[in-house]
Amino acid sequence: MTSDSVNWEAVRADFPILHQEVRGNPLIYFDSAASSQKPRQVIDALTRYYEHDNANVHRGLHELSSRATDAFEAARNKVAKFLNAASADEIIFTRGTTEGINLVAQAYGTRYVKEGDAILLTEMEHHSNLVPWQLLAERTGASLRFVPVLEDGTLDLSKLPELLTPEVKIFSFTHISNSLGTVNPVADLCRAARAVGAISVVDAAQSAGHLPVDVQALGCDFLALSGHKMCAPTGIGALYGRAEVLEKTPPYHGGGEMIVSVSLHKSTYKEAPHRFEAGTPNIAGAVGLGAAVDYLESIGRQNIAAHDGELVRYAQQRMEADVPGIRIIGPRDRSGLVGFVMESAHPHDLTTYADRYGLALRGGHHCNQPLMKKFKLPGTSRASFYFYNTKEEIDRMITILQEAARFFS
Numbered sequence: 001m002t003s004d005s006v007n008w009e010a011v012r013a014d015f016p017i018l019h020q021e022v023r024g025n026p027l028i029y030f031d032s033a034a035s036s037q038k039p040r041q042v043i044d045a046l047t048r049y050y051e052h053d054n055a056n057v058h059r060g061l062h063e064l065s066s067r068a069t070d071a072f073e074a075a076r077n078k079v080a081k082f083l084n085a086a087s088a089d090e091i092i093f094t095r096g097t098t099e100g101i102n103l104v105a106q107a108y109g110t111r112y113v114k115e116g117d118a119i120l121l122t123e124m125e126h127h128s129n130l131v132p133w134q135l136l137a138e139r140t141g142a143s144l145r146f147v148p149v150l151e152d153g154t155l156d157l158s159k160l161p162e163l164l165t166p167e168v169k170i171f172s173f174t175h176i177s178n179s180l181g182t183v184n185p186v187a188d189l190c191r192a193a194r195a196v197g198a199i200s201v202v203d204a205a206q207s208a209g210h211l212p213v214d215v216q217a218l219g220c221d222f223l224a225l226s227g228h229k230m231c232a233p234t235g236i237g238a239l240y241g242r243a244e245v246l247e248k249t250p251p252y253h254g255g256g257e258m259i260v261s262v263s264l265h266k267s268t269y270k271e272a273p274h275r276f277e278a279g280t281p282n283i284a285g286a287v288g289l290g291a292a293v294d295y296l297e298s299i300g301r302q303n304i305a306a307h308d309g310e311l312v313r314y315a316q317q318r319m320e321a322d323v324p325g326i327r328i329i330g331p332r333d334r335s336g337l338v339g340f341v342m343e344s345a346h347p348h349d350l351t352t353y354a355d356r357y358g359l360a361l362r363g364g365h366h367c368n369q370p371l372m373k374k375f376k377l378p379g380t381s382r383a384s385f386y387f388y389n390t391k392e393e394i395d396r397m398i399t400i401l402q403e404a405a406r407f408f409s
């Protein structure tokens with residue numbers, strides 16, 4: 001698959017922040033797995049919203065309130081289409097992946113998980129897809145189980161039959177590992193969960209903006225994403241919930257917007273998704289997420305995935321061939337990020353060194369402490385790419401890493 005049909009230079013020009021110097025060098029932003037940059041189209045949508053339409057949603061009987069409500073609900077429709085949800089009612093706006101997973105753990109988990117049940121995770125989960133389940137297990141007396149990670153950074157699926165038994169009520173796993181770049185076989189895992197009567201929860205923080213994600217084809221019950229990792233503002237995300245599962249999930253937060261009627265001792269609640277959106281939502285954020293979805297669709301996620309793939313293969317090949325003392329962690333076949341260690345330097349020192357030259361990497365445990373422990377690493381350095389990056393930037397990174405290898409030896 002190639003991405004030749006897109007003018008990538010023009011795409012890059014959409015991102016004002018990329019065209020600056022940092023410490024006297026052109027910025028090389030290789031930290032998009034932590035947070036992506038925003039195109040002018042998204043920034044403009046936010047400005048337009050605040051300059052023309054800003055008001056509270058669903059409450060007012062005036063023009064601006066109905067415009068804000070229309071914009072907010074239009075964004076929900078866009079996200080639903082983006083994920084191929086059967087209906088926009090299956091899309092709940094959240095602050096991000098972390099909140100989406102906590103919502104499932106708190107609302108669905110508290111109602112349906114009991115002592116003696118099990119929650120199945122994997123050893124490669126981000127803390128956001130681990131700690132909420134630990135809290136649920138503590139509250140309910142359920143146990144946690146983990147699909148092991150093999151040396152090559154893939155899941156040991158041979159262990160699935162003994163782990164995914166009828167005691168498992170929830171199987172929650174990441175689509176793409178934020179440290180290893182592993183792309184998990186989501187549809188197979190969701191099918192396996194359903195076969196034992198468990199619901200599936202997909203952490204799509206690293207995948208939603210990078211490759212086509214079709215919740216119906218994947219067959220998942222819940223899927224959580226973060227807007228800021230896919231060109232949208234911070235503080236907005238979405239949780240997809242399959243209608244049948246959402247219907248039987250009780251509310252999470254209580255407050256305005258999520259009720260039908262309230263008396264002093266009892267309230268009744270709206271249907272999904274409004275039942276899960278108490279209080280004034282991040283309206284501008286949702287508008288920004290809608291604009292980001294439009295933007296990503298205009299490029300095409302197949303094209304984005306192909307371009308990411310070209311960059312990551314090039315980076316891997318050059319790092320292995322041209323930088324002494326580097327070890328890449330994770331499978332060869334990976335999404336758009338490379339986690340690595342330089343034998344002579346701690347990841348924090350290497351990342352700080354790179355910053356001196358305007359190269360933004362990430363160093364540390366990447367909210368994957370158990371995984372780092374498993375690989376007996378203090379952490380890794382991570383270069384993560386998005387479609388606005390170039391091979392020339394990778395060449396510059398290689399030169400900086402070569403100099404670092406000399407500096408630290």
Ligand code: PLP
Pocket residue numbers: 033034095096097098099126128129174176177178203205206226
């Ligand atoms: N899951 C994965 C795989 C991630 O990489 C991240 C963020 O790095 C998260 C969850 C948490 O996302 P957020 O902090 O946007 O809620």
